[in-house]
Amino acid sequence: MNIVQCTFCKKPFASLGGRACPACLEQIDKDFITVRDYIYEHKHSNIDIIAKETEVSKQIIMHLLKEGRLIIDSPDGDGLLVCEMCKKQINTGRLCKECMGKVSSSMDKNVTANKKPEPKPEVPNIKGSAKIGN
Numbered sequence: 001m002n003i004v005q006c007t008f009c010k011k012p013f014a015s016l017g018g019r020a021c022p023a024c025l026e027q028i029d030k031d032f033i034t035v036r037d038y039i040y041e042h043k044h045s046n047i048d049i050i051a052k053e054t055e056v057s058k059q060i061i062m063h064l065l066k067e068g069r070l071i072i073d074s075p076d077g078d079g080l081l082v083c084e085m086c087k088k089q090i091n092t093g094r095l096c097k098e099c100m101g102k103v104s105s106s107m108d109k110n111v112t113a114n115k116k117p118e119p120k121p122e123v124p125n126i127k128g129s130a131k132i133g134n
């Protein structure tokens with residue numbers, strides 16, 4: 001078990017691999033439901049409006065998008081998320097479908113060829129890179 005700093009409240013906590021402390025995880029789950037319900041009713045909202053109307057921080061909304069728990073329902077994906085491998089615009093998760101296919105097939109090979117897991121890549125700093133709407 002490692003002591004790491006919570007991504008959200010910056011407090012140190014004992015992590016089992018996650019980057020959010022238990023208190024923030026609980027808050028994120030509540031925020032998830034708030035945002036999800038809001039998106040159901042307002043299909044083509046952008047993240048600024050969602051954050052303002054739901055009072056959920058953009059950081060948490062982005063976190064939910066990257067986890068694949070939320071999907072941007074917008075014709076151009078709002079440019080919020082790009083595939084971490086090919087930089088194509090995506091509307092949920094961290095990789096596009098094609099790259100996801102590539103990664104999972106290469107992971108299959110790794111599992112059989114090499115039992116030792118690779119160190120996890122750092123989550124890139126997305127601050128300042130988010131373009132929303134027009």
Ligand SMILES: [Zn+2]
Pocket residue numbers: 006007008009010011020021022023024025
């Ligand atoms: Zn926290």
Ligand SMILES: [Zn+2]
Pocket residue numbers: 083084085086087088095096097098099100
């Ligand atoms: Zn890709």
